[in-house]
Amino acid sequence: MFFINPMFLLFIAPAVLLSLVAQWMVRSAYERMSRVRAPASGYEAARRILDANGLRDVDIEQVPGKMSDHYDPGAKVLRLSSEVYRGYSMAAVGIAAHEAGHALQDAKRYAPLVVRNLAVPAASFGSGIGTLMLFVGMLMVFTVLAPLGKIVFLAGIVAFGATVAFQLINLPVEFDASSRAKIQLVNLGIVSGPELPYVSKVLNAAALTYVAATLHSIMTLAYYVLYFMQATSRN
Ligand SMILES: [Zn+2]
Numbered sequence: 001m002f003f004i005n006p007m008f009l010l011f012i013a014p015a016v017l018l019s020l021v022a023q024w025m026v027r028s029a030y031e032r033m034s035r036v037r038a039p040a041s042g043y044e045a046a047r048r049i050l051d052a053n054g055l056r057d058v059d060i061e062q063v064p065g066k067m068s069d070h071y072d073p074g075a076k077v078l079r080l081s082s083e084v085y086r087g088y089s090m091a092a093v094g095i096a097a098h099e100a101g102h103a104l105q106d107a108k109r110y111a112p113l114v115v116r117n118l119a120v121p122a123a124s125f126g127s128g129i130g131t132l133m134l135f136v137g138m139l140m141v142f143t144v145l146a147p148l149g150k151i152v153f154l155a156g157i158v159a160f161g162a163t164v165a166f167q168l169i170n171l172p173v174e175f176d177a178s179s180r181a182k183i184q185l186v187n188l189g190i191v192s193g194p195e196l197p198y199v200s201k202v203l204n205a206a207a208l209t210y211v212a213a214t215l216h217s218i219m220t221l222a223y224y225v226l227y228f229m230q231a232t233s234r235n
Contacts, residue, residue, distance in 0.1 A: 011223040015216035022212045026205035030067070033091035033202050034083070040190050042084035042096030049100040049184045050078070058103050060085075069095050071102035073117055078103055090191070094199035097185050098206070101177035104184075112172045123166035130159030134224055141231050150232060157224050164221050167214040174210050178203040 040048070043060055050058050060078045062085040063069075069080050078099050084092045105113040133156030140149025182199060185191040191199055 007226075008223055011219045012216060015212060015219050019209070019212040019216060022205065022208040026067075026202070026209055029201045029205040030091050033094065033198050034087060034089045036090040036195075036198050038088055038090050038093045038191065038195075040093055041086055041088050042080055042092035043086070045093040045185065045190050046078055046080065046096040046100040048188050048190065049097055049181075050103060052184070052188055053104055053107065055103055055107055062086075067095075069099050071099045071106070073102070073106045073113075076103075076106070090195065090198035091202050093185060093190055094181065094202045095206075097181035097190075097199070098177050098203055100184065101180035102173075104180050105173065105177060110173075110176065112169055112176070116166065116169045116173050119162070119166045119169060123163045126159040126162035126166075130156050130161075130163065132156075133159060138227075150228070153224075153228055153231070157221070157228060160217075160221055160224065164214070164217045167210075167217055171210060171214060174207055178207060 038045070043062075046060050050056065050060075058076050058078060060080060062082055063079045065081055066083065067081060069084050071078050078096075080096055080099065084095045086092075102113070104110075133152050135156075137149050137151075137153025137156050140146065140152060143149070181203065182191075182196060185199060186193060186196060
């Protein structure tokens with residue numbers, strides 16, 4: 001049957017494996033670097049970075065959850081998980097500085113971030129509706145409604161492709177936020193040069209999870225495209 005197609009497993013297995021490795025790495029780096037002390041809390045680090053760059057109007061809020069940290073460009077608010085907000089550790093200042101890095105990108109109208117923000121509605125629409133259309137289209141190609149099924153399936157590929165494009169645009173945004181974070185932490189004396197690898201461990205592991213998720217989507221899309229080509233060449 002199509003839904004337990006071994007070809008599909010073959011396609012996504014490497015990406016799933018990489019995702020699991022990346023998730024393990026980010027958790028392990030976070031735990032280890034949470035025990036390496038920093039001279040500032042995540043909140044203090046982010047506040048100092050924002051203030052030093054003329055972003056006093058960007059608020060910092062504490063939010064529940066673990067690794068729920070994010071910057072909200074609409075509200076111009078930086079939201080940090082309690083552990084990061086209160087934590088005096090390399091993990092906390094690293095993650096807080098990364099999120100502050102997104103605020104700096106926003107203030108400087110960093111082009112990939114602008115494009116990413118524009119793509120957010122298309123991406124969230126595409127992942128939900130796209131997956132549904134792919135599934136419905138797949139079922140329909142086995143019925144008398146096959147011609148319509150192909151159109152639905154193709155539309156699903158396009159919608160799903162939009163989310164893949166979004167993830168690709170997001171990669172430079174994430175890498176850039178981390179490099180801004182490291183520069184700011186050192187320049188403001190929050191982290192010394194020799195301590196920088198501690199921060200990098202957490203940020204690099206986090207970046208790998210984005211790479212793995214993107215690879216997963218690319219391989220899923222490639223599978224659907226091949227599936228579509230096979231289905232249409234059959235008749
Ligand atoms: Zn980020």
